[in-house]
Amino acid sequence: MAVVFAAMAFESELSRLFLKWKEIECLTTGAELDREECERQLRDFKTIGRKIEEVSQFLVNSGIDDFVRSKTHLRDQISKGFKSIRVGTLAADIQRHLFWPRNEVLHWGDAKNSYEDAARCFSIANLGLIILREMDSDRRAMLDRTT
Numbered sequence: 001m002a003v004v005f006a007a008m009a010f011e012s013e014l015s016r017l018f019l020k021w022k023e024i025e026c027l028t029t030g031a032e033l034d035r036e037e038c039e040r041q042l043r044d045f046k047t048i049g050r051k052i053e054e055v056s057q058f059l060v061n062s063g064i065d066d067f068v069r070s071k072t073h074l075r076d077q078i079s080k081g082f083k084s085i086r087v088g089t090l091a092a093d094i095q096r097h098l099f100w101p102r103n104e105v106l107h108w109g110d111a112k113n114s115y116e117d118a119a120r121c122f123s124i125a126n127l128g129l130i131i132l133r134e135m136d137s138d139r140r141a142m143l144d145r146t147t
Contacts, residue, residue, distance in 0.1 A: 002118035006125035007102035010094075011051075013132050015042055018055045021139060048099045052091040052128075059135040060142075064090045067135060074131060085124060098124045 019038050026033040045051040056064040068074045068087050078085055085093045098121050104110040113121075 001105075003101050003113050003121045004105050006118075006121040007098050010098065010125040010128040010132075011048065013129055014051060014055050017059060017132055017136055018042060020136075021059060024143070047095065049091040049095040052094060056091075056135065059139050064131065067138075068131060071134060074134065077130075078127070082124070082127065084120075085127065094124060094128055097121075098128070 018041075019035070022038050023033045025031075042051065045054050053063050056062065056067060060067050062070075065088055068078065068090060075087055078087055078090075084097045101113065101117060101121055105113070
């Protein structure tokens with residue numbers, strides 16, 4: 001279950017930040033937030049890799065790889081702590097090494113993951129959450145500069 005919960009935590013935060021910043025955009029323009037439209041947009045991304053890229057673009061006007069490249073501490077954390085995750089293919093690597101194992105559990109009933117598998121998925125999800133937190137912080141800073 002650690003594999004499933006790790007992936008769920010990352011994807012939930014990705015969706016939460018998308019909705020949060022869509023709502024803030026509506027507040028600044030006086031428009032009404034259409035939650036169903038936001039959910040449709042998230043579903044239309046189809047794959048988690050594309051969802052990561054599109055939400056990153058929405059949050060910080062760049063893909064996840066460019067964002068991480070601009071943050072030395074994130075780049076260093078990935079290069080020193082992750083063998084299967086690389087800057088340049090982050091969205092695809094997160095999809096492959098976090099969401100494919102989750103899919104094996106949820107869709108195929110393959111729950112034979114080891115402690116190491118669970119720990120790796122937890123670490124990847126945690127890294128993703130750290131990146132999303134920084135994106136959110138940068139987006140707040142951009143908003144502060146414009147107000």
